Amino acid sequence: MQTRDEIFATLRDALVELFELDAAQISLEANLYEDLEIDSIDAVDLIDHIKRQTGKKIAAEEFKAVRSVGDVVEAVYRLVNAPAA
Template sequence: MQSREQIYALVRDALAELFELEPARITLDAHLNDDLEIDSIDAVDLIDRLKKATGKKMSADDFRSVRTVNDLVLTIERLQGP
């Protein structure tokens, strides 16, 4: 079980590495599509990476309503569940 902080760190690492984004651009408010230019095909790679990093099962469906980095962090937190 990871804390929200840890999940955020994990998401930042994944985004910075997979898409070569400057860490300063990755904020909780950043919009994945509009600000970080991550499209649906990129999302497949991102989810794959997050699956490996968390060891949790995730599918694209779980992320359907995700728009911002914060949405992403909260979704992963929810998927970890108690």
């Protein structure tokens, strides 16, 4: 997962697989909580799935700030493209 488009495609597939959402509902503008009805437990599952896919964990504080699918894409993009510490 390197480009934003690749991250979005992977994230969309994960949302469909994990939460049985319709892929047509999932856009960069879709609000996780209002449009997709993701709750806090689902969010934890999503964070765990991202960790398995990338080998890196999104900080809970960073994930609290995300509201839309696009926000998640940006957070993952920053995570996977961050310089190694």
